[in-house]
Amino acid sequence: GAGVSQSPSNKVTEKGKDVELRCDPISGHTALYWYRQSLGQGLEFLIYFQGNSAPDKSGLPSDRFSAERTGGSVSTLTIQRTQQEDSAVYLCASSEAAGRIDEQYFGPGTRLTVT
Amino acid sequence: EDQVTQSPEALRLQEGESSSLNCSYTVSGLRGLFWYRQDPGKGPEFLFTLYSAGEEKEKERLKATLTKKESFLHITAPKPEDSATYLCAVQDSGSWGKLQFGAGTQVVVTP
Numbered sequence: 001g002a003g004v005s006q007s008p009s010n011k012v013t014e015k016g017k018d019v020e021l022r023c024d025p026i027s028g029h030t031a032l033y034w035y036r037q038s039l040g041q042g043l044e045f046l047i048y049f050q051g052n053s054a055p056d057k058s059g060l061p062s063d064r065f066s067a068e069r070t071g072g073s074v075s076t077l078t079i080q081r082t083q084q085e086d087s088a089v090y091l092c093a094s095s096e097a098a099g100r101i102d103e104q105y106f107g108p109g110t111r112l113t114v115t
Numbered sequence: 116e117d118q119v120t121q122s123p124e125a126l127r128l129q130e131g132e133s134s135s136l137n138c139s140y141t142v143s144g145l146r147g148l149f150w151y152r153q154d155p156g157k158g159p160e161f162l163f164t165l166y167s168a169g170e171e172k173e174k175e176r177l178k179a180t181l182t183k184k185e186s187f188l189h190i191t192a193p194k195p196e197d198s199a200t201y202l203c204a205v206q207d208s209g210s211w212g213k214l215q216f217g218a219g220t221q222v223v224v225t226p
Contacts, residue, residue: 004158031212042119042219043159043202048212056212091158095212102206103149104214106158 002027004107006092012113013082021077021110025094032075033095033104034067038088046090049075050097082114117142117207121217128224131192136201136220139185144208148186150179151202153219159202193224 005024013019025032034046045059049069060066064082069075079086089111093104118141128134140148147166151159163172165181172179176197178189188201200221204214 033212033214035214035216043204043214043216045213045215050212059213093158102147102212103161103164105161106151108156108158 004092004094004105006090006107006110008110009108010111010113012115015084015114016081018078018080019082019112021079021090021092021112023075023077023092023094023107025073025075025092026105028096029094029105030072030097031095031102031104032069033093034075034077035091035093036088037091037109043091046077079112082112084114087112087114117205117210117215119203119205119215119217121201121203121220123220124218125221126223128190128193128222130194130224130226133189133191133193135190136188136203136222137185138188138203138217140203140205141184142205142207142215146206146208146210148181149204149206149214150177150186150188151204153200153202162201190222193222195224195226198222198224 007022030051032049035043047067048056064080067077089109091109093106095102095104120139122137150162153159163179168183180187200219202219204216
């Protein structure tokens, strides 16, 4: 079946502009996650959605970052007033549920470059 | 605070030369330890989940093992197509959903 998809695959933006990154999870998966992978660094957790529960936003680095998930499916990560340090690959993952079977399946990522 | 340390940072192997990657972790309580493979320009690909000390899982030339403080990923008789970055991640029992990743081990297998 179809895996996690993300768009765009690449995004170049000017410092100070807002960007929106989109994630389509695997059909039927109720949990959705966003991570960031900076050059030479490991994956960094950003935010997690599980069903209709309040999202876990503990990993968002600043209030310029926000995310929403509409209809329990598609998610959008928004970065306002982008800075050069926001340049990274943004990865989305989904899992069946945050229970025992909680392997996370990742999309291909969106490479964000802030100039 | 949870910590995940992978070693070595990079590993260069001849085809057929078996080796092991290490992932040491510190968590208050382990829900699961995960191994992923990541190819350049792609998202991580799920390999294994280990839940308790003593558990082992195998897939083709890969075997993952778990103790109370570390996990090993053994690569037996590797082939060039096993070249990738291998990532280890832990899920703390108090953190639903969130994975804490190590920095990864970059493996290159030459013919």
